[in-house]
Amino acid sequence: MRLNWSAIERAYDEDPVRHGLNAQAAGLDCPADVFEQLFHDHHGDGAFAADLKSVDWSRVMWTQEDFTGVRLRQVAAPRGYQYAIDEARARTMLYGLLDERPEVVASWREAGTWVRAPVLVDGGVLSNLYRYELLVGFTRVGDLLGLLDRGDIREMATHRVWVGRVKAG
DSSP states (O other): OOOOOOHHHHTTOSSSHHOOOOHHHHHHHOOOIIIIIIITTTTOOOHHHHTTOOOOOOGEEEEEEEEHHHTTTTBBBOGGGHHHHHHHHHHHHHHHHOOOOOHHHHHHTTTSSSSSOOOOEEEHHHSSSSSSSEEOOOHHHHHHHHHHTTSSSOOOOOOEEEEEEOOOO
């Protein structure tokens, strides 16, 4: 059975755990971290929903993978969200990382990467020709690109991302 964005929206509950359980009952198979970032945090975001309205989320499987900085430079972003990446990149390139949250500062200093993995999908999910498209984490990726541009992070260092792909069969 097809599971579109609207069906997941109808399963909404203020509590992300209950929202996730409702969506799971409707047919969604998704890690809790992806669910919260993608579906719960973007509940009621009409522009975001419009970009993803044709996806059958019941056919998407999720894996967590390591991408190098080189590979992350090649990830596409929806046109309407590219400004967030560009803004974060320019700011970080000029001034360094400005986020002052202790967990964020510690993660970049100690691990050389973000706290929470951004969410990407391959082109098959959105029926486009992009290899990967970023759905969530525009500022995180922009900050990383700025740190790469400054030489603060090695290009070949790896960073965790969630990747959604259409299930085989």
